[in-house]
Amino acid sequence: HLYPQITRVAKYLPSNIVTNDDLSKIMDTSDEWITSRTGIKERRISQQESTADLATQVGLKLIEGIEIETIDFIIVATMTGDYGTPSTACLVQSNLGADQAFSLDVNAACSGFVFALSTAEKFLSSGKYQRGLVIGAETMSTMLNWEDRSTAVLFGDGAAGVLLENTSKEPRFIDELLRSDGTRGMALFAKKNLNNNPFKLPDKETSEGMKMDGKKIFDFALRDVSKNIIELLEKNPDFSKELDYCLAHQANSRILEAISKKTKIANEKFLSNVHFYGNTSAASVPLLLVDEIEKGTLVLGSHQKVIMTGYGAGLTWGSILLKL
């Protein structure tokens, strides 16, 4: 019997770097404000590439040298898909020529990659499928209200993902705890479709990109996400004792520091690259995974013990305990 394992990773970022100083030229903000509150210094903003374009570049790297017919599924985690339909995953499938792969998107906002990875692991664990791509990809720049400095400075575009295969002799996915609370969903929302239905009554909200209650989201991250991590680790004391690193969603460094304090997990264990990309939503956890593998901090196949944690709109949050 073989178990699912991450065997490859890849990332792709739009080349256009936008620094805090660049933003301060087009809106009333400053490097000092953004850096001190978020740790973000720069982000990538796509000038032409769509979410599917970014995800496709990741997919191409993940399948290099692999027979494309052996890919059983493609899951893309995104909340900024190019179309209502087809899904971003179907666009990627077409671009890769992965004609044996069933494809679907997972929308769990900034928790998207963690939820998608959990979903993919279940497909593989069922024994029905052997190999799949899980990609987090976002063009947050298309969803932002660029007149709203309180959100526009926080986000960025990017994509990253993994090849997941039934190749491990021992379990790698040790445990997980996924959560949602739709009753608090309007703490962070973005209206999508312009409804031209001629019979329709006026909208309750106007459509103006993303709206966020920053304090509510900060409190949520602090309370619920910390509780989630503590609960899952307490359930797995042996894993917890040997925990090497936390790969938590990169929303901002103050949130990570606060979660570290609350969970009593050393701040050095919370890896971070928010400095370079801002909050890339569903792409943030896999981007961090790839960057740390490139740096040599994390090594696939090493049995390092990590916790992957996502949290975001929905509200959605959750963690997976993983042996690399």
Ligand code: ACO
């Ligand atoms: N530049 C300059 N000033 C700004 C900016 C900006 N970009 N944005 C807002 N301000 C002003 C506001 O207008 C406000 O001014 P006022 O006091 O005159 O009304 C003031 O700054 C607010 O400042 P603070 O109260 O110091 O802001 P706070 O410490 O709450 O930090 C922040 C705001 C960073 C958004 C914080 O609430 C936060 O981190 N929230 C979490 C949100 C988050 O990361 N969401 C990510 C998306 S969801 C997710 O991924 C889970």
